[in-house]
Amino acid sequence: MTTSTNTEPETTPTPYRSHLHPTHAGFPRLLHAEWTKFRTVRAWLLVLVAAAVATVLITQLSASGSVTSGGPDAIHGPDGTTVTDSFRFTHRPLTGDGSVTARVTGLKTADDRSVEPWAKAGLIVKSSLRQGSSYAAVLATPGHGVRMQWNFTHDTAGSDSAVTTAPRWLRLTRTGDRLTGYESADGANWSKIEDVSLSGLPKTVQVGLVLATPGHQDVHRSFGGSSQSSGGGRATATYDHLTLRGTSTTTPWTSTDVGAPTPNAPAPHNARPDSTTTVTDGTYTLTGQGDIAPDQGGPDIVQMSFQGVFVGILFMIALGALFVTGEYKRGLIRTTFTATPARLKVLAAKTTVIGAVTFVAGLAAVAVGYTLAQSTLRGNGFGPPAFPDYPLLENPALRAVLGSAALLSLVAVLALAVGVVLRNSAGAIATVVMLVILPQILSFAFPLPAARWLLRVTPAAAFAVQQGVKKYDFTSHNCLPEGGCYPLSPGNGLTVLAAYTAAALLLAAWTVRRRDA
């Protein structure tokens, strides 16, 4: 037995060497390093908490001040959408299959205003005279060509012939539940517009001539509140060659104002005072008003539950920018890059950490804010049936909540990327605020076409994700930025912001590789 001794005495002490090759340091380790940096700066945690608290608080304040007394009873279409459904209707019952054909020879205004682009003259098959009942219609419009529309929320464009300048033949046929719309220039060569299926259509339906025109909207815009006055809007349309094929009772054509106080009562109680239908030598002249469209003017109580995000976003911008500019300011960035010479990995780790942290904090804040605001709004009169429940875990609320959290997170990453490029907090914060928030303010001040353009091409488009009411582009509703209306759809809006963030990250990756720290 021999005692172990140092048989090879050390000549020089070897310095400590990490087992990991610097450039091959694992990504989880980097993530851990960045997460440690984030969580050990107390100010950043405070900012994160402040962001969440401010988001909830502002949302709640905004909701608590919104009160409604209910207003008139809303009308709902077959799929539950709030709709407008009132028009001049010259109709006959049709039992079973059949078709109705007519030529629309003119559509003009009946008051001193210009004719509305979305005025409608054409043929309709409607299950009853009740407002909101299912229907399909082929319609000629002055500004948007020939359309086939059904059940308020569906629209297919036909030819773009304007009814104010050229007469148009229209035909609507019923075969079981299927309704097919046709149009023609000469009454001989017909082209199909659309073939739709209306489930639950009764055996006997009302078919005939339809006339509707939305009111003329005057918008007076100014910062801090724009006023909209909607006035007049009466139109006169002329039709001829009206023929009905199929089984119908022998009653003559009768005229009704759908939406008049008592549509089933005998004339004149079924009409507005200034609505008329006259027939001379086969020419039908209808004068009336109203619209058949989804109602887009009411308050959007989903969107009303996210006002705090506008404040929370400011904190997220500061956080994202400081997470990297702080390192440049204090010189820590040199240590970071010495530890991990693979700079893109550092950027990726920072992006992941700030993106995840802001997403989680943002999600918690908007989910709590949304839930509280919804219950406050219920208490303030925004209740069913006019304002249906929007549960948190179902669309559109779920999409709006997740989308808002994604928005906060994407903006923080955008700020981080801009911070890498500019390497100073003042510039990065100001740049991102001007990209995300300023466009909205400018959109209130700019004339409408420029304002809508601004909300399409800047990251501010992403706020569309908070909209709960689906926007339809075939209505006369004015999409006003100050009314909280964003021209893009929720998904496209968020994509615009994601594209900006991706572009900024690419620029950041390029600069961080080729520059000194």
Place this chain on the structure above:
Amino acid sequence: MRAHHALRPLHAEWTKLRTLPSTWWLLAALVALTLAVGAAAIAPVAADVCPGGTCDEDTVKLSLTGVWMGQAACLILGVLTMGAEYGTGTIRTTLAATPTRWRVLASKATVLALLTAAGGALAVLASILLADALLPDYAPALRPTLGSVLCLTLVALLGLALATMLRDTSGAITLGLGILYVVPLLVTLIPSPTWQHRLERWAPMPAALSIQSTRHLADLPIAPWPGLGVLAAYAAGLLLLAGVLFRTRDA
């Protein structure tokens, strides 16, 4: 250097401000951004919104829309005037050279106000000249012009006050941008009339820019000069508070 004793801190502040490259970048940004946004705002009016130039748009106000953008540059300039000193530690040298702290703050405010007034005047006049060239029946007015320049100057002073209070550039800029942009955004988008009314009357930003209106003055939530007065009150109040804190705190 034979400047009068009282003018020495002023001269020192001017030297500091003038030798920072960011100052000139920000002033250039002030003019360029104001002009660019103003041009973008009036271009559609000149082109297709109202071809005859006989529309209801408030063209004077529209041509000065760029002030919304330019004020960010003024705010940052104001913040950096004090924030840069705290960031780099020169504040200790400054206070060693001029121990009377209110004089330091007053000198900074004076130099800053003069510089932003000059830059703001350039930006506003350029926007007006451009609108005059593009729009046929454009009638510039004194109140919106002067008011816009004053507004830009007051925003810079607000930035100086915030930076002095917070002693931190990024905090002051975030708070300042919140006051300038997020509050007016909420004023418009908030669905609550109660809070809308409160913010319209008490928040500095949409109120101050009512100075630019030349049409429908009766519809404004606050009249032009009182509106600018709200911003002036905020700037003066915060500057006073900043002065008190500046005197009582360590650098």
